[in-house]
Amino acid sequence: MMKTYELSLSPELQTLVEMRLDLVERVLIDARLSRSERSSILQELEGQILQLIERRTEHPTREDVLAVLADLDPPEAFLTETDEWMQDSSRGRTASSRPLPQKASNSTPPAQPPLLAIWSGVLVGGTALMTGFLMCTAVWMLPELVLGLVAIIQIVALIGAGLGMACLLRSKPQPASGLERALASASAATAPLTLLFLLAMASLFVLENEISIFVLSGFVGGACIHGAWLAVTTYMLWVRRLQRTPETSTS
Amino acid sequence: MWLTQLRKGLVQFAVLLLLRNREAYGYQILEELSQSEALQVTESTLYPVLARLARDGALAVRVEPSAKGPPRRYYRLTTVGRRQLSDMQTQWVAMSESLQSLLQGVSHDENV
Numbered sequence: 001m002m003k004t005y006e007l008s009l010s011p012e013l014q015t016l017v018e019m020r021l022d023l024v025e026r027v028l029i030d031a032r033l034s035r036s037e038r039s040s041i042l043q044e045l046e047g048q049i050l051q052l053i054e055r056r057t058e059h060p061t062r063e064d065v066l067a068v069l070a071d072l073d074p075p076e077a078f079l080t081e082t083d084e085w086m087q088d089s090s091r092g093r094t095a096s097s098r099p100l101p102q103k104a105s106n107s108t109p110p111a112q113p114p115l116l117a118i119w120s121g122v123l124v125g126g127t128a129l130m131t132g133f134l135m136c137t138a139v140w141m142l143p144e145l146v147l148g149l150v151a152i153i154q155i156v157a158l159i160g161a162g163l164g165m166a167c168l169l170r171s172k173p174q175p176a177s178g179l180e181r182a183l184a185s186a187s188a189a190t191a192p193l194t195l196l197f198l199l200a201m202a203s204l205f206v207l208e209n210e211i212s213i214f215v216l217s218g219f220v221g222g223a224c225i226h227g228a229w230l231a232v233t234t235y236m237l238w239v240r241r242l243q244r245t246p247e248t249s250t251s
Numbered sequence: 252m253w254l255t256q257l258r259k260g261l262v263q264f265a266v267l268l269l270l271r272n273r274e275a276y277g278y279q280i281l282e283e284l285s286q287s288e289a290l291q292v293t294e295s296t297l298y299p300v301l302a303r304l305a306r307d308g309a310l311a312v313r314v315e316p317s318a319k320g321p322p323r324r325y326y327r328l329t330t331v332g333r334r335q336l337s338d339m340q341t342q343w344v345a346m347s348e349s350l351q352s353l354l355q356g357v358s359h360d361e362n363v
Contacts, residue, residue, distance in 0.1 A: 008319050033302075040302040040312075043321040044277035048294055050320045051278055077295035 013065045023075040267336040274327035309335050
């Protein structure tokens with residue numbers, strides 16, 4: 001009887017293996033294989049990966065795992081095999097009627113951040129920048145302390161929106177640099193301030209009981225900055241996804 | 252292209268032949284088949300074939316749980332698989348004989 005696996009991978013290394021398995025599963029889903037067939041193929045593949053790592057070293061590092069993954073067939077190779085399987089199959093579906101499968105890469109995920117995140121960041125951030133600039137210029141001139149505080153908050157939020165925009169504009173196919181991540185984090189940190197700003201404007205409206213141009217533009221500005229924060233959050237999530245993806249290469 | 256198609260068609264036959272008298276797990280089958288340079292079997296070819304043969308009832312699967320990894324799946328031939336293998340062997344012999352005679356005809360023509 002053959003022995004079973006004795007190797008225990010750290011959570012980080014296990015994640016690398018699971019990400020490769022996820023890519024293969026995506027290809028198998030595209031090929032419309034049933035869950036049990038996918039499970040069978042993935043179990044075989046995982047077993048093979050573990051056995052290859054086990055043979056390589058008793059104490060695997062990230063490099064060992066990546067080297068093993070790089071020696072495997074790319075995930076899309078499974079598509080070629082299963083595609084013919086589907087054509088031969090008598091399941092009543094034809095391969096030509098299937099939607100075109102998404103190409104899955106074993107090396108890197110689609111590296112470009114989503115266009116939606118970039119453009120929403122640029123548009124919303126741009127609007128927030130302009131509104132914020134007009135607002136703090138107008139509010140800063142008023143003597144009331146509250147409005148002064150609001151102006152400070154607004155300035156901070158303004159800087160955050162600007163930084164967020166810079167991050168989005170600097171989006172590159174490669175994972176973001178440390179500086180970009182720091183800027184995105186700073187921008188995200190302006191969210192509570194934005195909410196505070198909205199609250200301050202709302203209370204002013206209640207106290208004064210009149211809709212002034214400041215209150216109105218305050219609502220608009222706050223909403224815009226909050227929108228920018230949402231766009232930056234989307235971007236940050238994308239960056240995190242890029243970082244979590246192993247940088248393997250096919251041989 | 253032709254060679255690729257030929258190899259793919261032969262993998263199923265090779266798997267059934269290998270499991271004729273014993274059971275084996277996926278990677279074990281892969282290692283043994285990949286020793287044949289002519290076949291050039293890789294995981295993306297083999298594992299879907301194993302899943303398909305199991306689905307069609309040609310292979311029975313015995314799952315052995317593993318403490319630190321996925322369960323190991325041992326494959327063996329079923330009655331359906333044995334019949335399939337027998338058919339394939341007959342077809343293979345017939346095809347090889349036909350091709351052999353064609354090849355001999357070609358070499359005879361070349362000599363004339």
